Amino acid sequence: MTQLRAALASTNGLILAGIVLGALFGAFFPELALAQRIIGQMFVALLKMLVVPLVFASIFVAIAGLGTLHHLKNMGLRTIGLYLLTTALSVLLAIVVMNVLGIGEAVSAEGIAFAQAHEIKPFSFEAMLLGFIPTNVFASLTNGAMMQVIVFSILFAIASLYLSDHHQGLMLDFFTGVNNAMLKMAEWVIKLTPLGVFSLIAYVVADEGVDVILGLWKYMLVVIGVILLHGLVTLPSLVAFFARVNPYHYMGQVKEAILLAFSTASSAATLPVSIEVSEHKGGVRRESAGFVLPLGATVSMDGTAAYLVVAVLYIATLAGVELSFGDQVLLGVTVVALSVGVAALPSASLVMMVVILNQIGLPADYIGLIVAVDRVLDMFRTSLNVTSDLMVTKIVDVTTRKEALGEAAQERSA
Known part of the structure; x- marks a missing residue:
């Protein structure tokens, strides 16, 4: 993986340059920035192309390696506990x-509408649980239903532990090869990162417009400030x-993924880049990265949770509703609980916001006042989600490694 590490190192400055130049290009040449969107879409599509086979193979290899x-x-x-804690x-x-x-400040709800909020079906605990289980694993793989893919791959890997040593070895060799092939493809895609970043940032700035962003600057600063403090x-x-x-040394090692x-x-x-940089630059074992990061990409939502709390409390102020201490505690508990469960549903953050607003009696139409900057804030909250995944992976890796060394020492002494 020497070539991959070299590719990542050479793209560090170019990625930052792509972000800055993309923002300037989108601000000063919006029509051109909108027209070149296909470049960024192709880049994201190439990354997503790797996700399902990489998740399946990496989880299998991780569990088989344990x-x-x-x-x-x-x-x-340990992983679930840390994700809930963060x-x-x-x-x-x-x-x-x-x-x-x-x-x-309080504003009138007259003329405010957000039709998409009324199109979302009411949240169901039963539907959430059923959403974890793939009734057709091939359909789940095809549709990219990540939670279902993760559940099946975990069960499949556990079942392989009960096979003969011969068959275990064959399966481990096969999925190790698949995992390595996906990471080799990730190495190729990484070389396109500066261009993809430039295209994506330019489109977002041109599409949202600088005026819209400036109009909600206080709200945006609070969301970004909370995200930075947590991260x-x-x-x-x-x-x-x-x-x-x-x-901070570890964050510097894995900053490409962030x-x-x-x-x-x-x-x-x-996810493909997160696995690569955590293993080959952050010093995380393959078993830890292959298990913790795919799970985190689905259920870890630190950035989304912080964003939702700020957004709901901001909407409460706009609606002229003062939430009591008990209401805010209920809000916090609801966000933490839904951050795991709603991950199996489409449009997770929007579903969570509508569910929470309905639960505390706030009109969902107020989402229309802040949705204009949602795409910009989505970049910040996703970067925090990934940062949390990488941090938890490091903690799990170090603590499980120490635990394994302690068990080995006890066995030797016995």
Whole structure:
């Protein structure tokens, strides 16, 4: 993977240049920026092309590499627990910041409409649970239903542990080859990252318009501020506490994935790069990266959770509704719970916002006042989602490695 590391290193400055030049190009040449959208779409499509086979193969190889259900249980419980913790902390931070700053003023709901909110079906716990289970795994693979693909690949990998050593070896060799082939293709796509980033950023700036962005600058600054605080303070603190490593050094090692998440606004599209940089630059074992990151790309939503809390409290202010402490606690609990469950449903963030607004009695049409900058903020919240995935992966890898060394030492002493 020496070539891949060299490719990543050479693109660092070019990615940053692509972001800056793309923003300027979109602002000063909007018609051209809109016309060249196909370049960015092709880049994202190439990344997404790799996701399903990479997720399936990487999870299989990770679980087969762990060898026992005991190690899988420890890693799985630790992963889910950390993802819930980071999401809860992002929600708490958003609530505190919004109560301290208190931005927004009450506005009339007359003439405000957001038709898409009324097209969303009511949230159902039963539908959520059924959404995790693939009734036709080939349809799930075809449609890119990530949660269903993950559930099936985990069960499939566990079943392989009960096969003979001969068959286990054959299957592990096959899926290791598939995994390596997908990562080789990712190496090729990575070389296109600066051009893809330029195209995506230019289109977003031209499509949204600078005037719209400036009109909601206070709201945007609060959302971005919460995201930066969580990404640069809360998450690094967790890594330093649990893993005992320098979190900022690690962030520097995996920054390519964070920058790519910002430009694509897609955790799934960023997944191939996240796996690569965490393994080959961040020093994470393949078993940890292959299991924790695909799961995180589906259920870890720190950025989305923080964004939703700020948006809902901002909408409450616009609607002239003062939420009590109990209401805000309920809001936080709801966001944390839905961040895992709604991931199996399409348009997850919009579904979550509508569900939350309906639950606390706020009109969903107020979404129409903030939806204009949603695409811009989506880039920031996705970059935080991916940052959280990478940080949790590092914690899980370090702690499980220490645990395995401790067990090995006990066995030797016994």
